[in-house]
Amino acid sequence: MxxxxxxxxxxxxxxxxxxxxxxxxxxxxxxxxxxxxxxxxxxxPKWGTERGSDKGVEVAATYVMSNTNPSVLGDNTHTGVFIDGDDPVLWDPAGNYTHREIGSGRTLYGSEFSPEDYLRFQLTDGPDVTVRKFNTTPEQEAEIKKRIDDIGGGGFLTCTKNVTEAISGIGPFGEVEENWWPAKLDNQLRSLDKHVGEANDVQSLRHLLAKKNRLGASK
Structure with missing residues (x-):
């Protein structure tokens, strides 16, 4: 005026x-x-584009798979982990998931693996399989991947021990204690209440994978 x-x-x-x-x-x-x-x-000021605090910053995630179907060792069949994002990786330590690209380190990278196919394979043991999703930063994921490379494929019956070694003390896994049993690890993860979602079948896993999480936004 x-x-x-x-x-x-x-x-x-x-x-x-x-x-x-x-x-x-x-x-x-x-x-x-x-x-x-x-x-x-x-x-x-361009509040919507420059601040962006209401929407938060989009992040990837780390998923821990716990197969607690009955086995000769009780409700302790297998544990695996995978990370999505720009540089995805699936790790199946001491596992028997078969894939033409999997190496001695029991890892698959990039588009070489399908989380849904991995879950389908675990469900052949029975319905008691849980995938828990955790928000992780690129730095935290890089540290987990480094540990995966250092640990390698693992030995007989060491799947859960190896997974706890790879994630313990990092981000949402700060209070995870090393142990050897899938059911015990899954109980730890549930009681920590740091996961942002879970899946028990292929359809719910697809929904979980499609849901983008953001730091600074509500879960």
Missing amino acids: IRINKRGSVAFGGKPNDDMYERGPRPTTALELRDFGEEANSRL
């Missing part, structure tokens, strides 16, 4: 105009209102 002083001159160095009050306010056209609005908007 242009402010007029008592002498009829435009503030900030405008030219005098003694009959401005006699003429009354000059109508403002719709074009001028539009231009003013665009100029004002260009100077306002």
Whole structure:
């Protein structure tokens, strides 16, 4: 808005105009209102795009699979882990999940694996399989992957021990204690209440994988 002083001159160095009050306010056209609005908007902070705090920052996730179907060792069949995001990896230490690309380290990278196929394989033992999803940062995921590389494929009956070694003390797994039993590990993970979702079948896993999580947003 242009402010007029008592002498009829435009503030900030405008030219005098003694009959401005006699003429009354000059109508403002719709074009001028539009231009003013665009100029004002260009100077306002872009809260939605620059702050982004309401939506949060999109992150990937780490998933722990616990197969607690009955076995010769009780409700302790197998434990595995996979990470999605830009550089996904599936790790099946001391497991028997077969895939043409899996190596001695029992790992699959990138598009070489399907989380749904991995779950289907575990469900052949029975329905007692749980996949828990945890929000993790790229730095935390990098540390887990480094540990996976260091540990390798694992030995006989060491799947859960290896997984706890890979995740313990990192991010949401800060209080995970090393142990050898899938059921005990899954009980730990449930009681920590740090997971952002869980799945027990292929359909619920697909939903869990499709749901993008954001730091700073509600779970």
